[in-house]
Amino acid sequence: MRSGLGNSLHRWLRTGELTWAYLSLAKGDPVRAIGDPFAYGAALVVAGDLLADGGEVQEVDEARAHFRKSRLARDA
Template identity: 45%
Template sequence: MDGGGAVVVDEALVAQARDLLAEPADPVAVFAVLAARTGDGPGSVWAVCLALGIPAAAVARRLGSSSEELLGEFAPGEETELGEFLELLGCFDVPRSLDAREAEVLALLNAARRALGGVGSGVAHSLHRKFVTGELTSAFLLLARVRPRPQRGDAAAFWEALVAAGALLPVPEDGETAERIAQTLAQCRERAAEAS
């Protein structure tokens, strides 16, 4: 960061990250190489994220104000471990553009999430990552495994939104996944009928 708090991005480091990602290498490995080479953990995170096409505003949000403190918890030689930790946090998740149908599915999945009446942090984090990366089928299957909170959730709205989302999901070519979606959607319909 410069004296005014703005992030100064090393364009040469971003170019190196792009070159390494094109080899292809995964973001964790690219981060580890750049951080070990430069000793600049924050700059390496920014370089990898920008090389992946993640907008600067999203990178700043993901890293937050405590990024330097967090990155300082890892010692030289632990670049891969730090990269894996950043990956778990979703730092390297590339936002996926959704078409109109996918955007409708996402809106329904968000409606279902809100109808839960609260959700554990692990599930919330997983859902957020799936929403960002456009993994809508995976988000649907995850939501179908949780239940609305008895006092705060709205079971009818939850199951109704999940049924509508599941009905709009494209049928994957993978027969096993298609069968899982069909079975889960049938279970959601049963629960929606029970809740209404």
């Protein structure tokens, strides 16, 4: 996890800024995070699907599309 990300995530989750938390995790390094980039991407797709529409919807949609594409490439 990038330096300072834990504190930022805590603040965003505590204040209900779920989209910011999601986008920050989507920009992260999945291998460093949990060791399996495909499991990380799958979890981010599910989390992104649960987000309500908000101001940063396009960025969330782009992140979900990226991780879905990665998952499909792996399954092919």
